[in-house]
Amino acid sequence: MSSTLAHRVSTGERINVEEAGHLQRELGVRRIRLTRQRRVVLQVMESASRHMDAEEILSLAQQIDAAITRVTVYRTLDLLKRHGLIDELDLLHLRGHRHYYESHGPRDHIHVACVGCGKVREVESPLYEELKQQISRDCAIEITVARTEIGGLCEDCRAKG
Amino acid sequence: MSSTLAHRVSTGERINVEEAGHLQRELGVRRIRLTRQRRVVLQVMESASRHMDAEEILSLAQQIDAAITRVTVYRTLDLLKRHGLIDELDLLHLRGHRHYYESHGPRDHIHVACVGCGKVREVESPLYEELKQQISRDCAIEITVARTEIGGLCEDCRAKG
DNA sequence: ATAGATGCAAATATTTTGCCGCCAG
């Protein structure tokens, strides 16, 4: 029987679905100053092939422009968060207490992580949309953010014992 | 039409459904040493009426036994996490980057938080169980932990503007 | 008796802030 799940990935790598310049454009619309440093961080976020923590974002940004500092990364991430352009995840604290960031597309997705190898899949499901609608209705809440993280052992890791 | 959601709470306060001594018993079964300090932390976790961060757990524990240190709290929380007896949440980072802990009952529940007033409801839903089953089947993963956090504006906060 | 816990202090890790010179608009 066929499933109703839609997978964005199957290897833990993200497929980049945002158009290039997406974030940049959003900030432009909001009349937010586009500095050299911000452009670099946005570029890093947009071209991300996986979930990154602040440290990784910093080091990628510095590869493009060595002058960028950690503080600027944090401030820019905060800016993007406040405008709802990126999500902050902890991926079940599988690897310490880092926070991971992803620029998010139009649809919510579920993060499915293997506690063994750390691979993360992103999954969409109509059932999830239905669940959110039910909660919205039943709790009389206007949902602005939804996050689901699921952990377990993947097939490979079960095989390896 | 009636909803299929089951609410555990409606005010953000948790209703304590675990039997007293639940955690203590679990550790006993696993042949884990029950020290004076652990007993106190377990008692705090079991009688929690809301989600607590490490700081709050520490101060409640110290009200029972002033000699308990922060380090012991962290180590005990880590122990409980490793044994899957408590969950670590960030509640959408609504109030900074604190981590919140809760001893969990037999069923997963969804955390529904108001971004305005910070109230947190816990909700169960058959739809959620179904979703997890679907993911488990489709991703070929043996789910060990699932966490869903939903944020939005509650009725009261919408009314207040 | 002894493996494993605790306490203390210090080390790490992570994120935020004050202040001042600088740059995008």
Added chain:
DNA sequence: CTGGCGGCAAAATATTTGCATCTAT
């Protein structure tokens, strides 16, 4: 021009670790 931004250094917060001592079993 000028108000917001980035850099630097330091503070604040959060969590972990080494080691000596103590204790539950």
